[in-house]
Amino acid sequence: HRHLLGIEGLQAEEITALLDLAEEAVEVSRQVEKKKAVLRGRTQINLFFESSTRTQSSFELAGKRLGADVMNMSVASSSVKKGETLIDTAITLNAMNPDILVVRHHAAGAVHLLAQKVGCSVINAGDGAHEHPTQALLDALTIRRHKGPIHDLTVAICGDILHSRVARSNIMLLNALGARVRCIGPSTLLPKGLDRLGVEIFTDMRAGLTDADIVMMLRLQRERMDGSFVPSVREYFHFFGLDAEKLSFAKPGALVMHPGPMNRGVEIDSAIADGPQSLIREQVEMGVAVRMAVLEALAQNLPNG
Ligand code: CP
Numbered sequence: 001h002r003h004l005l006g007i008e009g010l011q012a013e014e015i016t017a018l019l020d021l022a023e024e025a026v027e028v029s030r031q032v033e034k035k036k037a038v039l040r041g042r043t044q045i046n047l048f049f050e051s052s053t054r055t056q057s058s059f060e061l062a063g064k065r066l067g068a069d070v071m072n073m074s075v076a077s078s079s080v081k082k083g084e085t086l087i088d089t090a091i092t093l094n095a096m097n098p099d100i101l102v103v104r105h106h107a108a109g110a111v112h113l114l115a116q117k118v119g120c121s122v123i124n125a126g127d128g129a130h131e132h133p134t135q136a137l138l139d140a141l142t143i144r145r146h147k148g149p150i151h152d153l154t155v156a157i158c159g160d161i162l163h164s165r166v167a168r169s170n171i172m173l174l175n176a177l178g179a180r181v182r183c184i185g186p187s188t189l190l191p192k193g194l195d196r197l198g199v200e201i202f203t204d205m206r207a208g209l210t211d212a213d214i215v216m217m218l219r220l221q222r223e224r225m226d227g228s229f230v231p232s233v234r235e236y237f238h239f240f241g242l243d244a245e246k247l248s249f250a251k252p253g254a255l256v257m258h259p260g261p262m263n264r265g266v267e268i269d270s271a272i273a274d275g276p277q278s279l280i281r282e283q284v285e286m287g288v289a290v291r292m293a294v295l296e297a298l299a300q301n302l303p304n305g
Contacts, residue, residue: 002301006172021296040066044100045096055287059125063291090103100122105128128165136166136169136173138289140174147255150174152180158185205239255278
């Protein structure tokens with residue numbers, strides 16, 4: 001592949017190969033000298049039209065650990081503020097001969113469109129409520145390191161599924177690797193057609209969490225709600241917030257994940273987020289490794305050889 005635009009279209013063997021490559025990147029990242037020079041002399045531009053803590057910083061570190069020259073485009077102080085379009089911005093940056101563009105945008109499909117207009121490789125770092133492929137890969141890597149093969153694990157994805165590109169990418173990846181995927185949330189936050197994605201659907205946390213191996217919590221994305229349905233925080237936490245009592249319905253030893261950023265006390269109790277079953281900090285470490293793996297895999301197919 002020349003781009004990574006989504007999990008959709010990746011074969012199970014390709015996903016597994018990326019996870020194996022990421023295992024090597026974990027080792028590199030834990031050395032004193034964290035370098036593997038597969039992108040030496042290459043230029044990577046991070047172009048984030050939406051805010052990010054984890055994804056942007058880990059793509060920057062990943063590129064640097066592979067020897068690339070990494071430039072973070074500051075959209076907030078760019079000519080986007082003067083009305084320049086996404087495509088004109090991308091074409092302008094493309095004229096500077098980057099090898100890789102890492103793009104996050106608030107509109108679903110924007111990164112696919114951009115990839116058709118530029119000559120370099122493009123990585124989707126999150127487009128609207130559509131896909132966030134490197135998040136799903138890092139989640140899979142984290143799960144695999146604790147539970148072994150993902151095949152036959154039961155993974156419960158909980159909360160605001162409707163607005164979640166993380167949920168969509170995870171559903172596709174986990175299904176491709178043979179997991180049983182459940183989605184739990186209020187009916188107003190479950191997208192139409194979810195049943196066609198090969199998941200079991202629950203509106204009750206205790207029923208949906210029963211015997212789950214992995215509990216994946218999602219942020220309540222209030223900024224993407226149009227005001228017609230914004231649940232009260234207290235009510236949402238009561239019914240859908242993960243606390244010790246609800247978690248007790250999952251398998252003993254079940255592990256808890258959250259892509260971040262977290263709203264403590266909204267979708268997850270602080271005691272669970274910081275507790276012994278939480279993998280949240282490890283997900284961040286795996287984020288760097290997975291992004292190194294994706295960059296390394298694309299390096300073999302960069303347009304300029
Ligand atoms: N999980 C995730 O994408 O986090 P950021 O929005 O901070 O990048």
